[in-house]
Structure formats: C-alpha cells, structure tokens
Amino acid sequence: MFGLSELKQTRVYQEAFQEGEIAAKLATVPRLxxxxxxxxxxxxxxxxxxxxxxxxxQQQSAN
Structure with a gap:
C-alpha cells in the first residue's frame, strides 16, 4: 500500500508543495x-x- 510518507517523497508531491509555497508567498505581496x-x-x-x-x-495593480 502507498502510504503518506511514500507519497511525500514523490517528485509530483514535492513539486506541488513547492508551487503551493510560492503561490502563498506571492499572495502576500499586495499586503506587504x-x-x-x-x-x-x-x-x-x-x-x-x-x-x-x-x-x-503588476497583477495586483491591474486588478
């Protein structure tokens, strides 16, 4: 069976996690x-x- 710890080690999970981190950081730009x-x-x-x-x-100022 494919457990959570094995899932977290996959490249797909790592890439999705990194994209989520970057998206969260970029979402804070307008506030800062x-x-x-x-x-x-x-x-x-x-x-x-x-x-x-x-x-x-620039995206924030366009909205």
Missing part, C-alpha cells in the same frame, strides 16, 4: 506593498526573485 515595503525588500524577505515579486505587484 501596502505596508510600504519595496519590491526588493519583499523579494528578500520572501526569498523570491525580484522579477516574481514585480510580476505579482
């Missing part, structure tokens, strides 16, 4: 921008690329 942080500060704090944060900021 609202607090007055710069894109560079947010990227450093969330351990993301400046480009990723810039894109998230």
């Amino acid at each position: 921008l609202g607090l007055g942080l710069t894109v560079e500060q947010i990227a450093q704090a969330l351990e993301l690329d400046v480009e990723e944060v810039s894109q998230a900021a």
Whole structure:
C-alpha cells in the first residue's frame, strides 16, 4: 500500500508543495506593498526573485 510518507517523497508531491509555497508567498505581496515595503525588500524577505515579486505587484495593480 502507498502510504503518506511514500507519497511525500514523490517528485509530483514535492513539486506541488513547492508551487503551493510560492503561490502563498506571492499572495502576500499586495499586503506587504501596502505596508510600504519595496519590491526588493519583499523579494528578500520572501526569498523570491525580484522579477516574481514585480510580476505579482503588476497583477495586483491591474486588478
């Protein structure tokens, strides 16, 4: 039987988990921008690329 611990070791699970972590971080970008942080500060704090944060900021301003 395929248990939870074996599932967590699969590449598919690891990739999905990482994507979820990144999505959660990017979801916080608008709030941090609202607090007055710069894109560079947010990227450093969330351990993301400046480009990723810039894109998230642009999407937020488009909505």
